[in-house]
Amino acid sequence: MTGFGVVLLGWVFVGLWEETLFRGLFLKNAAEGLSVRDLSPTTAALGAWLSSSLVYGFLHGPLGSNPEEISLLYALVMTSVMGGLFGLAYLLSNELALPIGLHTGINFAEQNLFFGPPGAVGPAVLRTEHSVSGARLQFQSLDPVIIIPVFICGYLLVAGWVYLRDETISIKQGEVVTEVDSSTRC
Secondary structure (H helix, E strand, C coil): CHHHHHHHHHHHHHHHHHHHHHHHHHHHHHHHHHHCCCCCHHHHHHHHHHHHHHHHHHHHCCCCCCCCCCCHHHHHHHHHHHHHHHHHHHHHHCCCHHHHHHHHHHHHHHHHHCCCCCCCCCCCCCCCECCCCCCECCCCCCCHHHHHHHHHHHHHHHHHHHHHHHCCCCCCHHHHCCCCCHHHCC
16 A cells, blocks of 8 residues: 555656646646737647647657557657647646546556556556467556547546636636737847
8 A cells, every 4th residue: 555655656756747847837827928919818729738838748658658660650640649648737727636637547557557568667557468469558558548548538638627617618718828018028
């Protein structure tokens, strides 16, 4: 039980660090920078969301733990879509708590609750392998048959949760994009 507590605490720190960096700093600053260029707040927020998702994908896919059999471009796209999920959670809620919780929960579930690698150092409740090939099953699969429905469900669940909480779904661009006084523009 102590092992799970230590691992969970580690994933909380990963979620805090990455979401503070990619959403709290990068996305917010990109949105502010785009708004200075006479873009509407919504366009600036969406541009910042896309750019933060691509940077997240680049650092996790091609520079991260990309399986050898997966192309770098495909890994970039799929991990960018995951970053987009965390960014959407931030844009719809204007709170870092939702993307931090999602990030922590997804990492903990995929590595330690259900589909941890068979030789992993950290504990896992369930480790699975294909009965014929012996290859491990993983939640973080980049197989489009598995990952695309997972992403669709993730985006719908985030939107649904925000709708249930706020009774509306809208990008909180006024709060994400700080209005810049026109006299301060270069």
